[in-house]
Amino acid sequence: MKSLRLSLLVTIIGLWAHSALAVEVEATGMAAILSGNIGSARTQAVLNAQRSAVEQGVGVILDSKTLMENFDLIQDQVLTSSKGFITNYLVLEEKKSADGRSFLVKIKANVSTDLLEDRLSALRILHRKMGNKRLMVIYHSENPNAMKRTHGATTAALQALRDEFNSAGFRLFNESATSEVYRQIEVAGRVDRPVDDLIAMALDQQADILVRFENIGGKRGPQGGAFSAAFSTIRVSVFDTNTGRQIADAQTEGKQLLRADAGPYDWEKALAQASIKAARNVADEAISKIGNYYEQVEDQGNAMLLVFRGFDEDQKDAILDYLENTPGFQQLSELKNTLNYMEIEVFSNQQPSRLRRMVRSGLKDKGLAMQTQSASRNRIVFTNPRQSDN
Numbered sequence: 001m002k003s004l005r006l007s008l009l010v011t012i013i014g015l016w017a018h019s020a021l022a023v024e025v026e027a028t029g030m031a032a033i034l035s036g037n038i039g040s041a042r043t044q045a046v047l048n049a050q051r052s053a054v055e056q057g058v059g060v061i062l063d064s065k066t067l068m069e070n071f072d073l074i075q076d077q078v079l080t081s082s083k084g085f086i087t088n089y090l091v092l093e094e095k096k097s098a099d100g101r102s103f104l105v106k107i108k109a110n111v112s113t114d115l116l117e118d119r120l121s122a123l124r125i126l127h128r129k130m131g132n133k134r135l136m137v138i139y140h141s142e143n144p145n146a147m148k149r150t151h152g153a154t155t156a157a158l159q160a161l162r163d164e165f166n167s168a169g170f171r172l173f174n175e176s177a178t179s180e181v182y183r184q185i186e187v188a189g190r191v192d193r194p195v196d197d198l199i200a201m202a203l204d205q206q207a208d209i210l211v212r213f214e215n216i217g218g219k220r221g222p223q224g225g226a227f228s229a230a231f232s233t234i235r236v237s238v239f240d241t242n243t244g245r246q247i248a249d250a251q252t253e254g255k256q257l258l259r260a261d262a263g264p265y266d267w268e269k270a271l272a273q274a275s276i277k278a279a280r281n282v283a284d285e286a287i288s289k290i291g292n293y294y295e296q297v298e299d300q301g302n303a304m305l306l307v308f309r310g311f312d313e314d315q316k317d318a319i320l321d322y323l324e325n326t327p328g329f330q331q332l333s334e335l336k337n338t339l340n341y342m343e344i345e346v347f348s349n350q351q352p353s354r355l356r357r358m359v360r361s362g363l364k365d366k367g368l369a370m371q372t373q374s375a376s377r378n379r380i381v382f383t384n385p386r387q388s389d390n
Contacts (some may be wrong), residue, residue, distance in 0.1 A: 022087055022110040023060050027052035030097070030104045041103035042094065047082075049107045050089065054082035057111030061120065078119055085115050117288065133294075135170040136207040137161055138181055140198060141214035149182075152268055154215045157234055157275035161213065164283035170209070177205050195237070196244065203241040209290065210239045213282075217271050228262065230270035231255045234278040236286050240293070242378035243303045243345050244335065248289035254278030303378060304355060305335075306344045308370070310384035316342050318368055326362060340387075356380050 029049030033041040058074060059067060067074070078085075089109035096103055137158060139149040147154050166172050181201045195212070202210040217232040231253060238248040254277030256270040308319055316337065323329050329346045336343040348355055356375055359382065363370060373381040 022112050022114070023057055024108065024110055025053050025056040026092070026106065026108050027056060028104065028106045030102050032102050033096070033100070038096075038103060042105060045094075045103050045105040046091070046107065049105050050086050050109065051079050051082040053089070053107065053109040053111050054085045054116070055079060057085065057113060057116055058120070061113060061116055074120075078116070085112050085119075086110065087112050117291075118284075133170055133208040134173070134206060135165055135209040135211060136173045136178060136181070136202045136205060137165070137211045137213065138178065138198060138202070139214065140185075140212045143214060143216055145218075146214045146216050151215075151217075153217055153232060153271040153275040156272040157213070157215050157232065157279040160276045160279035161211070161236075161283050164280055164287065165211070168287045173205065173207065181205065195239070199239050199241050199244055202239075207241050209247070210241050211286065212237045212239070213279075215275055215278075217275060219267065219271075227257045228260045229255050229257050230267065230274045232271060232275040232278045234275065234282050236282050238286055238290060240303065243305045245303070245345065247293045248286045250282050250285040250289065252278045252282040252285065254281065304346050304348055304352065305379045306346060306359065307379065307381040308342045308344070308383075309373065309381065310340050310387035311342065311370075312340065315368060315384070318366060319363060320344070322362055322366060323359075326358075352378065352380065 027049045029045040029047065029052060031041045031044035031048060058078065062070075087110045089107045091105060091107055093106040094104065139154060139158060141147075141149075162172055181198075184201055198212060199210055213234060213236040215232055215234050217230065219228055219230055232255075233251065233253045235251040236248070237246060238250075239246050254274040256274040256277070258266055258270040262270070306323075308316065311319065319342070320332075320334070323332055323344060323346060329348055331345075331347045333345040334342070335345055352375060356372055359380075360370060360372070369385055370382045371385045373383045375381070
């Protein structure tokens with residue numbers, strides 16, 4: 001028995017120290033002792049210490065600028081219910097103040113960053129760092145066993161995905177816009193459209209983010225003889241349409257039990273419920289990854305896609321050399337490089353118009369003339385005027 005208790009204690013300590021969804025902080029709280037009631041003062045001091053701990057947890061998630069801009073909202077909607085964000089705490093010190101008028105408590109607390117992020121997302125504070133992105137959800141299956149787009153379970157999963165993304169503050173496209181994308185797919189007579197085509201279609205609709213998902217459902221045998229299980233596996237792939245970069249890839253399974261002798265209606269209902277569960281879970285994971293991506297972009301600058309058409313290999317090398325050795329361009333990535341064509345992703349804090357002038361002027365000084373074919377949002381296309389004249 002003693003060995004079992006020791007093992008349990010070690011497990012609890014390990015969970016305390018290594019929780020991936022919490023941050024450990026130390027915080028102090030103080031409260032006035034009124035009418036000699038030390039017990040009441042201690043209780044209030046603990047609550048004040050917990051509030052201070054949660055405030056530190058918010059500071060881990062948000063930068064100082066975002067924290068300041070939303071402080072009143074955070075104070076009213078998060079800090080007033082701070083106890084709910086603390087998974088556990090340990091009192092390190094408690095005592096009266098030197099003058100005996102106040103009671104002080106110092107605690108070590110585990111603050112759930114997972115719960116905080118959920119709350120901040122619901123308040124649309126986290127999403128404001130992402131620039132209020134326009135997001136389009138498209139059903140596009142790669143697995144031959146995936147359910148059809150018109151299946152009831154798939155439409156239920158789609159609505160659940162839309163609800164989760166909407167709650168996180170994204171601007172969702174209406175049915176007419178997404179129907180146009182489906183129409184383009186059907187007119188082309190292909191259901192296996194490459195992802196580049198889907199991204200281009202979403203970009204035509206002025207979407208910032210494309211979420212492609214598929215739903216693979218089925219039925220498993222009796223669980224213990226009396227029950228069967230409807231299951232749904234939903235996979236989402238998320239892309240930044242401006243750069244074509246994949247932001248996230250997530251997959252989650254949902255399950256719903258039903259009686260082994262259930263009829264077709266109960267079976268369809270259970271499948272829809274399993275799909276909704278999977279959709280909600282996979283959306284939460286995707287939202288977290290999208291947030292991480294745009295936080296990184298914010299630190300590095302805006303992601304810009306620079307396209308160069310009509311330049312030979314030597315000229316493309318000169319362009320790369322310029323971009324790699326010019327201050328103001330971070331994390332340069334060569335996305336495509338084919339005959340007379342090159343796509344470069346860069347991060348820059350410059351406005352697109354300023355960036356366009358920088359590139360043209362800088363390369364002109366190196367004897368490489370170019371003209372702007374198009375410039376929309378985060379994509380600029382440069383062409384070789386000499387080749388155009390030929």
